[in-house]
Amino acid sequence: MGIGSRVLGSCVAVLFLSLSPASAQSLPGSVEIGGGGGRFYGGSFAKGTTRAFSQKIEVDDDILKGFWLGAQWNRHWGVEVAVRRSTENLIIPDSGVFPNEPSVGTIDIATIEALALYSFPHGNFAPYVGLGGGVTNLDINVPDKNVRDVNRFGASLAVGAKFHAMRWLGFRIDARFRATYLGTRSVEDGGWTDTNRWFRNSELLGGVFFTFPTK
Secondary structure, three states: OOHHHHHHHHHHHHHHHHOOHHHOOOOOOOEEEEEEEEEEEOOEEOOOOOOOOOOOEEEOOEEEEEEEEEEEOOOOEEEEEEEEEEEEEEEOOOOOOOOOOOEEEEEEEEEEEEEEEEEOOEOOEEEEEEEEEEEEEEEEEOOOOOOOOEEEEEEEEEEEEEEEEEOOEEEEEEEEEEEEEOOOOOOOOOHHHOHHHEEEEEEEEEEEEEEEOOO
16 A cells, blocks of 8 residues: 555544544533624514604614634533624615615614523534523614614524534534514503514524633
8 A cells, every 4th residue: 555545544534533423522511612604684673662763664684793602511501602793774664566665774783692502412413402691782873873872681592503523623503583672662562562672583693613621
């Protein structure tokens, strides 16, 4: 066997070992750091939830960026702190084919939240679900400089999966559904059962993560 064949065989062996299920899972006590990008799918601000506009306002879809820091408690349970940010157009909704929906400004939406994650590890592949909450910062950009940004409570549900390429490196896809509480509406408020008090959106983010053992 030539030198080239031996080198190729060694590389294949190293790759095989790095992708083996035993060496490519988030170990208990490990720390995970990752980041990536994706898509923000906007919701709407119901009539009476903002002081900048008198009518219902839609939030358009746009690019999303984020990073996260996590820790693995045991084989199934982990926790993470995630930060995400995006900028979207605010539009007046319309209907019909090719609707005329003028933009009336932009809004910067940033979130920081803590979630508990439950994984279903299977070799290198680990689907997961998560639930948590945190703070949503809503920074509206309109001509009226008296309109300020606000921080509101938000609750999140996450569904995703991790693929461990090797012990310290992996890839992740994460779908997140969030509801941010806006408070009592100034008009037509329906009390504590009024679902229009909430701004609801969804997000899809993919990224790369690195894991580090702490033991």
